[in-house]
Amino acid sequence: MSPQLESPIPNPPPAPSELPDSVLDLAVKLDFKDFLSKSDLESLRAYGRAANYIAAAMIFLKGNVLLEEPLTPEHIKPRLLGHWGTCPGLILAYSNISRIIAKTGEDVLFVTGPGHGAPGILACLWLENSLGPFLPQYTRDRVGMKNLITGFSTPGGLPSHLNAQTPGAIHEGGELGYALSVSFGAIMDNPNLIAACVVGDGEAETGPTAAAWHSYKYIDPAESGAVLPILHVNGFKISERTIYGMMDDKEIVSLFSGYGYQVRIVKDLENIENDLAASLTWAISEIRRIQHAARSGQPIMKPRWPLVVLRTPKGWGGPKKVHGTIIEGSYHSHQVPLPNAKTDDVELRALATWLESYKMPDLLREGEPINEILNVVPTAHDKRMGQRKEAYRVYLPLHLSHWEDESVSQGTLQSCMKIAGKFLAKVIEQNPTSFRIFSPDELVSNKLDAVFKVTNRNCQWDPCLRGHGGRVIEILSEHTLQGMLQGYTLTGRTGLFPSYEAFLGIIHTMMVQYSKFCKMASETSWRQPFGSLNYVETSTWTRQEHNGFSHQNPSFIGSVLNLKPQFARVYLPPDANCFLSTLSHCLRAKNYVNLIVGSKQPTPVWLSPDEADKHCIAGASIWSWASVDSGEDPDVVLVGIGVETTFEVVAAAALLRKHVPQMRVRVVNVTDLMILSATGAHPHALSDEAFEGLFTNNRVVHFNYHSYPIELRGLLGGRRGTDPERIWIAGYSEEGTTTTPFDMMLCNHTSRYDIACSAIRGAARSNPHVMKDAHVKESLMKHMARKERDEIYATGRDRDDVFDVPVFA
Structure with a gap:
């Protein structure tokens, strides 16, 4: 077996493709030199240094958060959790968009696919003071920063991925593939909103993301906002290269041009703030141009929406090389780039050198960010991406007629x-x-x-x-x-x-x-x-x-x-x-x-509107009209759960009324499945008294259930008196083929004949009049079932009257 080889150089450029160079003419060209003013450039760089420091410190430090004394093993957390590799790119995107909002007042929601890049986003939220208003322990001061850094990924602290506790978040970051489609949902019917969605190149490998790139084909720019996709290509996932990291510019431009995008690639590391600022400004102007055309009655047919590809090294700005292993620009920086910093002197020194390189004390005044950093932050609180109302307080109830x-x-x-x-x-x-x-x-x-x-x-x-x-x-x-x-x-x-x-x-x-x-x-x-x-x-x-x-x-x-x-x-x-x-x-x-x-085929309407409403409010009820003596003192209880399975229960009750008249049957329908849960296990669960009122406490209960019997067994398992000796369950049992509707019931033993057989066996336990000829009656039911199946296989169809509404003599 060949050994697994590690790349000898950090993030080597992809091998050139065989596509013609003219493909690159499809990429958007911008003159980004000196796009930013000197003060804006300095502000972005100061913001980036501060946010990157806080993000790195969150992963490692439990004390000495500003390195006011030499770093020692006692300052390192016992468990190092978090993902560093994507944080520098996320911070770069967040800070640049924040600067644009501060300048223009644009409405932007920030969605991240790399959910484990939480340190980077949390650092930005702290800098813009979007944590403190929601989570008072994380105020934008020295105490709040210490709490953020030392509490990250510890019991009681913020977790290593974005979730509902994160201000501004509308996306659970634990599972990859969904950020892009979530962003498109967010901007529907939000005409002024832009969702800036960072898609990691690892996430971009997923099938859901591959389909979601087409979502713009379903967005009407006259009525909805826009998504600004930012494909963050840093070349590696947890221990392997990414597909997009192995694609060169021509291949990426070809792919997304075919999808219908205008592509702008940002990759000049020496001048990346100017490049990204110019690219984002262009992208937002393109979005507004497309929207303006649609809203002024002159829509652009098949508009080509902007997409920014951001190429940065994995773990950019972190340790370059430790113990002879390349860190920056390789998968070793994906999670914790110095995993043994608490026990290894070399890694501890590397961590100290790394953190000191940001010169964090120069970026604070009395524990708060300097004005240079705050210039990047929008003045209006509700414009800050961590405080967007769309993310936490805009529920609009529907207007519903009766x-x-x-x-x-x-x-x-x-x-x-x-x-x-x-x-x-x-x-x-x-x-x-x-x-x-x-x-x-x-x-x-x-x-x-x-x-x-x-x-x-x-x-x-x-x-x-x-x-x-x-x-x-x-x-x-x-x-x-x-x-x-x-x-x-x-x-x-x-x-x-x-x-x-x-x-x-x-x-x-x-x-x-x-x-x-x-x-x-x-x-x-x-x-x-x-x-x-x-x-x-x-x-x-x-x-x-x-x-x-x-x-x-x-x-x-x-x-x-x-x-x-x-x-x-x-x-x-x-x-x-x-x-x-x-x-x-x-x-x-x-x-x-x-x-x-529910069923799409015509089936009987059993209940009037008033009866249906009361039945649904209760979650279950006895159907007295299908029961013997309104269901009083039953020998057996037959329960239908589901449209067609309930029909078979009613049909079985009618069949028994005709062929076993001495049997006392109670028919129950359950419409709210959760009422069957053990008392207290679910908000809708019946009390034990109500449960026994419906199903008795000593009679056989036969459930004819739409789904897998094991599900129902699990719901009922916590209730007293629901052992298999008394509670019998039929349901879907993975039997079926291209056959008739009634044969599907026969295949899965949910037919009226199967229910009738079960009822006869159950009722015979307590009713001697049923017991004395139970075998004869059950044999009759089985014979009728066989005749039904024989006719189905002979004619290829069900009897014409098999689904007629049952008649009770």
Whole structure:
């Protein structure tokens, strides 16, 4: 095996490509020499020295934060956490944008993809005094700086990545790939806002980022703000080169020119402040030019938006070489460049030399930054990027009409999705700048197309759609849509993400990261509540018979169930009226992850609008009309959770009423899944008394559940009297193919016949009249199931009346 070779030189230039030199003519040329005044240049450099010092000190120092005495091992933290490598580039970008805001008053939100570059961003926030107003322990003075440096990445201190505790942040920095799409969501319907988004070259390797570069094709410059992408190429990730670091200028220009951008490459290290200042000024002027044209009625077709590529060495300004190993310009500077500074004299001396090189005492007056640094900071507090109102206090509730206006008649067959589409059309009309639908090219398939009577899709590269203010974003990248939805939601608006059930799992980890942001935000006193993240899951496995096994996967339900209970809500409304009631509630709710599961095919409307509302408020109820003697003193309890699985429960109850009349059946429907949690485990959980009131404390309960049985078992596990001897659960069991709807029920043992067999076995335990011929009746049910399947395989279709509304004799 060949040994792994380390690069002999720091950040060597990429090998030249075979592309013609003329490709570089596509890159933007600027005369940046002496772009900055002498005072502005000195201010930026002073700001950079101070911020870089604070960022480095945060990683290493637990004392002696201004090096007022010789550095010793006692001054070094016992655990060194943090990522240095990206910090100098982040600080360079932040300070330059801050200077522009101070000069022009532009509205800019700063979003960072390299979330572990928190030391760099926190240092900038301290310098602009955006920490103290939110976190009083980090005032812009000597005490606040000491607290920031010594507390970073320690118990009780700020963590090593950006999160909801970070002023100005709308992006959880723990998982890479989503900063760009979050930025695009943030600027939608924010016409004056620019989101300056730094995308690290490591993050740029991810699939979600690769798709998100296309997001501008869905931004109408007449109604929305703009994203200024800054691709930070420093060549290395944690222990390897980056793809973009190996691409030369011609290759990068070719790639992004093809995506539709104007590219400006900033790489002159000797004059980088002038170069970046000129490039950012050009970029913002281009943004405003494109917007002005659109807003004056003369839009530019396929405008080429600006993109800045910032090339700097990894860990720029840190140690060059230690123990013969190259640090600056290599992956060794990605995290902690001197990991043994506490125990190794050579590394300790290198750290002291590094920190002293910034001459931090010269940059402070009585513990506060000198005026030269403050010249870079906007005077108006609300213009500072750490204090942008969009990041913490702009929630705008939706105007919603009464859902009952769209309700449907009890006893009819209706599609939950079609009825919801009519309701959503009204939501769009009533909230023309604060509600959007993010859909992965499935809105029509999911039968929500009634919204197109009042709006369009928003695709600016489509000549038929551009400039029409469409409220529907359709792109075949669930990751991009999820990021947009997060950015849109966290900046005060409300969105909806409808999807095929089988493919919501694609954004599972993004949803989990978002819920972590919600958790930390809820523990942060200065953050205002924000709208919930709303998912509609349809095209479910129960009606995916024409697509086959690949389109059968309800696992996203379990993903939401695993979240912290305070933020998780899962609803399975059984009919169209219940779906409307639930959807209206979710669009008004704040701070949750809401998942609503419903059918797009016509199914019975079991409940009137008034009954549906009461049922949804309760979360579950006994359906007396489907039960024997209104459900009193049952032999067995049959529970439906989900549209089609509930239909089979009702059908089973009717079947038993006819063939086993001596059985006393209670039918229960659960629409709010979280009520089943153990008492106290979830805010919606039933009390033990209420739980026993619905499900008894001594009768067999058969759950017919839309998703995986293990999920339900986990919810019920903490409740008394819910052992498998009494609680029987059927659900999706990974069985399916291209077959009929009813055969899907038979395959997964969720059919009326399977339920009836279970009911007979359960009721026989307490009812001797059932027990005496239980075997005969159960055999009849199995025989009927076999005949159904034989007919399906013989004819290729279900019986015409198999989904007729059950009739109770």
